[in-house]
Amino acid sequence: MLNINNLHAEIQGNTILKGLNLSVKAGEVHAIMGPNGSGKSTLANVLAGHPDYQVTAGEVIFQGADLLGFSVAQRACAGLFVAFQYPLEIPGVSNVQFLKLALNSQRKYRQLSELDALDFLQLVKSKVQEVGMEEELLYRSINEGFSGGEKKRNEILQMLVLEPQLAILDETDSGLDIDALKLVAQGVNAFRCDPNAGQERGLILITHYQRLLNFINPDFVHILFDGRIVKSGGPELALALEKNGYADLLPKGLS
């Protein structure tokens, strides 16, 4: 589903990703962990097409297509979703109307009929319940005045409504209390195992903490350091990390 080969990327002249390789198959859950500044959020932003980041080498193949040749909107329409670490507040743009615009933009791209207001509202209300969000937040401006936890739930709500093929969750767990974390994890699991999805969905979790992985079991855990994946393994890698920190896991002399 996703193949990242030798990806190099920079921001404002600083090279952050230095030859990253990663392969995600449909149905797999990958966790990416790593110390601050190792390039985790850069990876998420580069895949989403953030204009501040420049790809200087490498390729990304998503569902057989050259992802880096797509515009930001095309990437989303092709089925890629990034739940951002710091979701933006956008005053004056209604949350629910934005969601409807986004969904219908994607449906149009896929040559599906657009949902009317009633069908859309029914859909969005059921998803709102799944993530345990206050319905009132739908009618506010996007993320404006939302608490940290509400912003993260709003990202997950967008994911559930847009139903991407591959979702990248960038530190969605940080800022959530334990109850919220459980709810969000439930939502993510439901998304993964949705019997209506045409294809099994892929998931990349970027996180600092084992805690999230208790609720969403990863198939693979990768450690990102200095712009490269330096170690990969199963769930036991995250447990080891939680216990001993990065010192033992990183190449000698790097930590």
Place this chain on the structure above:
Amino acid sequence: MNARERLLTDFARSKAYFPGHLLPWLTSLRESAIENFAAQGFPSPNDESWKYTNTKKLQQTEYCIAQQAVIPPIDSLAAQIKAQQLCPDEQRMVFINGIYHPELSSMSPLPKGIILSSFAQALQDHPKLMASTLGKIVNHQAQPFSALNSAFMSDGLFLWAAENSQMASPIHCLFISTTSAKPVVFYPRLLIVLKNNTPLTLIEHYIDLSATSFDPDMTATKQTAGNHHLINTVTEIHLGSEAHLDHYKLQQESLNSRHIAAMYVQQHRASQFTSHSYSLGAALARCDIQIQLTGSQAECTLNGVYLVDGQQHVDYHTQITHLAPDCSSQQLYKGVIQGHARAVFNGKVIIHPEAQQSNAQQLNKNLLLSDSGEVDTKPELQIYADDVICNHGATVGQLDTQALFYLQSRGVSQSDAQAWLVYGFVSELLERINNPLLRKFIQLSVTAQLNRLVGNDACDFPVLFPTQNGELSCR
């Protein structure tokens, strides 16, 4: 002959034919106004308040007075006028090239205590009431265009509300300019007097209708060439104690027209004045708004939106004078500037020594969408009292690239994302329109103009309606 001389000659020729020419008080008002104009002439770029707005082209155009304009067959207008209806219960007064047309208007019986009439008719029916107020708060000495209006005014609105009178239905003054062979000037005059404790809603609405520029679905200006005309309009508003006026202005004229407007408001104790001003059309649109808070606890709120593109030039000059204690004034003006358009904002607040406990807030925010657009914004505060709260601010910014990215990252196209962000920038002001029908009409006009500004296909941009009641409504 220069423009000033031409106008003086025009005045001398026409003065015997103006409405009310047999009323001595009116004749002397006109004579004194034309003298004031003659003494000043047209503003030059050396005048501080006209520093950024040049009237040279306006002076070079030989405008003839409106009566000579061709009026298209009335039948062809009726349907187009119907499309401009804002609310089903409105009192609609239709003016063609500045002249009131009762047969095109839609008036229902008026409640007790309310006089609503065309300006020319009122000069016949209510000369005494008019003599006591007309021109009293208009600045002829320093506003040459207002002086010209007082000299040449021939029709418009007279609204008088006696103490404690009530009228729920809004008054919609629809000023329509039509195609004409020659450039035309007209001088609408609106005189509004609300006595103590009267609430009212008034809409001033300026549009063009012609075979080429009229768009049956949309009321906003089109990019096509329209009528060459000049509107020089003056609105005088007297608010008694606890009177309350919601004033709307929607200016959607064609891109060849010029619109010079002045509004003078005098507010007595605990009166409330709210202005919602939308400047979307015209090559040149200049609005002077001068408010005097003469009674304690008076409140005024000025909301303004201007959306300009191409070679358009828009200029708002506001002046609020706090003369009594415990008054408040709030101003929020937001503008979007595209192409080579230019926007000017000058907000002056004067707090006199006796106006203690004044609260004056002023904010002007501009969104510049092109490198060749220009904004000149200047707040001016003169404070002579010590116990006051005053704030002012002015910003000029561009679309937030992070916000654009965020919207696009969910699959929204770049042009839609731009349109929505620009809409988000001005929507705060649309939400302040309390009447839902009026809000909807103005929203349609605003979104049509925004689509033009961002080069979006109008069909793809959903029209947004407020969601504060949980209502969701997209076209």
